[in-house]
Amino acid sequence: MLEIAKEAASVAGAFLKERFLEQLTPDEELHNDVKLPEDKGSEQRIIEVLHRHFPTHTIFSEEIGMVSRDEEYLWIVDPLDGTNNYFIGHPYFSISIALQHKGELALGVVYNPVAGQMFWAEKGQGAFLNGKRISINNRTDLTRAAGTYIRGRETVTRQEELAVTEPFMLQTKRLLRNVAPALDWCLLANGWLDYIVMQRSGIMDVAAGIVIASEAGATITDWQGEPYRHEPFFQDQTRSLVATNGQLHDTIRAMTVEQHVANVQR
Numbered sequence: 001m002l003e004i005a006k007e008a009a010s011v012a013g014a015f016l017k018e019r020f021l022e023q024l025t026p027d028e029e030l031h032n033d034v035k036l037p038e039d040k041g042s043e044q045r046i047i048e049v050l051h052r053h054f055p056t057h058t059i060f061s062e063e064i065g066m067v068s069r070d071e072e073y074l075w076i077v078d079p080l081d082g083t084n085n086y087f088i089g090h091p092y093f094s095i096s097i098a099l100q101h102k103g104e105l106a107l108g109v110v111y112n113p114v115a116g117q118m119f120w121a122e123k124g125q126g127a128f129l130n131g132k133r134i135s136i137n138n139r140t141d142l143t144r145a146a147g148t149y150i151r152g153r154e155t156v157t158r159q160e161e162l163a164v165t166e167p168f169m170l171q172t173k174r175l176l177r178n179v180a181p182a183l184d185w186c187l188l189a190n191g192w193l194d195y196i197v198m199q200r201s202g203i204m205d206v207a208a209g210i211v212i213a214s215e216a217g218a219t220i221t222d223w224q225g226e227p228y229r230h231e232p233f234f235q236d237q238t239r240s241l242v243a244t245n246g247q248l249h250d251t252i253r254a255m256t257v258e259q260h261v262a263n264v265q266r
Helices: 002-019 037-053 083-087 158-171 181-189 207-215 249-265
Strands: 057-061 065-067 070-081 094-101 104-112 117-122 127-129 132-134 146-151 174-176 195-202 219-222 238-244
Touching (some): 002 037, 002 070, 002 094, 002 117, 037 057, 037 094, 070 083, 070 207, 094 181, 094 207, 104 181, 117 181, 127 207, 146 158, 146 181, 158 174, 158 249, 181 195, 181 207, 181 238, 195 249, 207 219, 219 249, 238 249
Parallel strands (some): 057 070, 146 174, 146 195
Antiparallel strands (some): 070 094, 094 104, 104 117, 127 132, 195 238, 219 238
């Protein structure tokens, strides 16, 4: 199943790479988002590969929603993670494919076709980038730490975003807003990032990345400090999570909670 997921990501990635740098015409351009024909083109190619090999499996994808079949296996597909980046010619986007088996995340594949980065992981088997095993870093100095902030497009206001991110902008080396969350989790997995703060963001967007980061040794909790446990996927499911290299986890989580509480009290 992992090899088929990588095949589906590769086919969709080749299509997206071919269209990248073209002057794209959106189907719809919203305040916080953009809809492109390339989203659907990528999705069609992924679904064709998955259905050809696994005709009884259920698929959930961003464009078509849930195609219900066998409930034991559920593929969670984001055919173009980072659509806004893709639209403006910024080569930070990916194809994200995860498999949920009997309510548990079993594998994840995240592919950035422009950079040629194929990340993948199976539960209990470690995480890999282009065939090489990867792991989180061991940084302990907060002032040298780089991280990213992920927020739900429709669930978090700009004011909430500013309140939560301010201490990280001031106290860490760098806070990024990459707007391609699946790929962010892979950067953490490979030790390029030190932390992720995620606020009420959709699980569909990050399911594959969570598998990869977990298998690379990342510490993942909710904002209250409870270890991350995958809940059987449903549409519009959102979570607020903190993920780190482990060394910085208590500090990063405390900064997140303190700022969030202060914002609520205001």
